[in-house]
Amino acid sequence: MNWTDERVEKLKKLWSEGLSASQIAAQLGGVSRNAVIGKVHRLSLPGRAKAGGAATTARAPKRNTSAPRAPNYASRVATRTVTRQQGATMLKEEVEIDTVHEIEYRPAANVVVPISRRLGLTELTERTCKWPVGDPLKDDFHFCGNDSPDSSPYCTYHQRLAYQPVHDRRRAAH
Template structure:
């Protein structure tokens, strides 16, 4: 958007009236983001968010009871009790290193389809022989590679 002098003056006037950025955008025929960006570049004064304004309005609308304040006596000083020294904390044992199982690879390419939940002992890969030039076996390739028209038919 090219900001003419008239458009800038209109923005400043609507901003001063307290309209929201979305409302200013609607009135000027531009996007809310264009209004926000230009207001920032013009260093227009910030306004509280609509959420904060609604909370402040709700808080000011509710009547507050006035409580009588009674004088409070200072608490009496407490005697200092000697503290027995604590025994030293047991040494922290380091966590055992994570077990990394090597990915079994044979001379032929194997399927890389994940099976199970990662991070659990049951997690593994399919490792069946992969399908010509694909990282998956025939069964998993049929799941991974779906034609676009097939997906549209399933969606209906």
């Protein structure tokens, strides 16, 4: 595919209107998204126009939400103005930062940990808890073995550990 002057002008126009590389490739026809990105780079075109109208490549830094946080802390999001350089221009932008404050942890006083019956794999039945305890490669490895309710592989204590409500898991992940 050859980049004619007409196609390059159409590319520049569509890019300045804020269309994505995929959308531009579809409108031009016979060209891939990667070819559009490469041509934009070689032409040194500025960043696409955003909804606000200004063409810029500046983006607010993304927060890493994949790392688990310690359970005894809560966070709030605050904004902070930072200055950074882009080319020969200094840009001011507001970014979100996490602020952390300590939460007092009070363990539940009414938790009763059941005594394990220490069953081996061959001793398990449909009505026994199959919660593994210890290292499977060691001699003292065993299963809980306490009575489990209907259609559950675990006793009521281990059910609470294994099956956490969705909102609790989401809260712990953020």
